[in-house]
Each structure stands twice: as C-alpha cells, then as structure tokens.
Amino acid sequence: MTRSIPSLAFGLLLVSTALSPALSRDATLAQARGTAPSASQILARVQVAQADRTAPAADPQTSGARTDGVRQSSQTQVGSRQPTGAFPTNEISRQPVIDLGAGEDGMKKDVAALQQTLTELQQLQLQTKQAHWNASGTLYYPLHLLLQEHYEGLSKYADTIAERLLAVGASADGRANTIVRTSGVPEIPGGFLDDAQILAWFTNAYKRVGEEVNAAIKATEKVDPTTSNLLQEVEHGIAKYQWQMRAQLQRTGTDPNTGWDLNDNKPIDLQGQPGTGQNPGQSQNPAQNKP
Known part of the structure; x- marks a missing residue:
C-alpha cells in the first residue's frame, strides 16, 4: 500500500500534465459577409487547400x-508506406462507379463541395463537444443538453456526406490536419465557456457554415442532383441549429433581450444585431424612464 500511493500520485501528475490547455487560436469570427459565398469561391478555396503544404514545426517551448x-512515454513508431499526401486528399477510384454524366469538371465540383461540407461539419462537431463539456453560467444545463443533441446530429450529417463521397467514387478526408487547414470556421476559445459566449459563437458559426452549404448546393444542383439534395438536408439541419441558438437571444415586443443578464451587464454582441444600449432595468417606454 505504501508503494502504491507514490505511483498513484505520479500517474495523476501525468494525467494532469496531459490535460494542460494548449495555446488557443484566435477564435473571433471575421465580420459577417453581407451575402453568401459563391460556388466558385468555395471551389477556389478548396482547390487552393488541396496544394500540398508542410505543417509548421511545433514550438517545443509551448x-x-x-x-x-x-x-514521449511510448517508443512505438507509427508510419505508413503510403505518403501523407495533400490536405485534403480525395483519391478517385479506378473501379466501376455510377457515371454522373458531368465530365471531369463536374466530378471535381461535386467532390470539392462534398469534401468542404464534410470538413465544416467535423469542425462543428469538435466545437459543439468542446462547448458541451465546458459550458458555464446560468444556462449551463440547457446548453449542455442542446450541444450534445447538435453534436449527434452533426455526426450523422458528416457520415452521410462522407458516404456520398465514397458513392461517387472519391475517398473522404476526415483527418485532423484537413480540418485545421481548410475549415473556414476558427477554433472556439479554450477553457471554461460562459453561456453568452457560446450563444454568440454558435449563432455566427452556424450562419457561416449554412451559407457555405448553400453555395455547395448551387454548385452541384446541375452536375449531381442527388448530392445537391443531400446538401439541402444538411442545410436544413444547420439552419435549425442556428435558430435554436439565436432564439435564446431573440428580441420581442416585450423584451429587448440583449443578454444583459448573461453577459456581465453588457449586451451580447451579435453580428447584424447592434446593441440597444438599454440598461436591464430600463423600460422600453421612454416616458417611464424619466427621473
């Protein structure tokens, strides 16, 4: 028993070290675009991302x-005879597949739209689980449950899109480096996440992904109607999730609902929804606010 206590302490020390938070990326979403991205913009970004790039070396001091x-506790070496390849890598099958009848260019558009949608769904999966674990504040419990529901739904959508890639004759790329290098959605901040922060972040993240999926629908509607229809199902789900987040900050005729009560007595900053500047105790009727 005397020997087991130091061993247990050492084991807990190792686990504690492993769970230390990594340096987070800048998680502030760029200013929302006035219009949805075009299909050509989505395709161009994917084609650029498919160029083989070397990952920067990790800083040993961070x-x-x-x-x-x-x-470094294990000496097992992990490797493969097959090269890592570009991010993303969508290999085309040489086996007989159902011809889309859209030619090589049509196939490229189809694969690019599906792959980019898969990447964004996986990115959202990771962020919903991160927020699910670390949600804090008054709305902790309902957000904890809602984010788990979103995670499961996004997982099903991602699986459907990946399987469609395989069905049209291309490999699906769900690698971590592909997500990091090609997703248009930044990382959510590390550490505990307050409820106001979660609502604002996901309202905007779902909006961005929904607009990208909409562009993918338009890019594939002529070359592959089946893919386009599947993407419409995904867009429907993302729009629903976005509504479920913004509804919690939706203004009504009886409540300006700026999020003062969740955000340290300051309005929650939602893109496209400027704050009213109204204090929590103020009435919407100016006459009632006179001293």
Missing part, C-alpha cells in the same frame, strides 16, 4: 513541451 511526459 504546449508540446508540457505534454512530453505522456507523449
């Missing part, structure tokens, strides 16, 4: 150094 105790 997050990697803090996990060395666990990360």
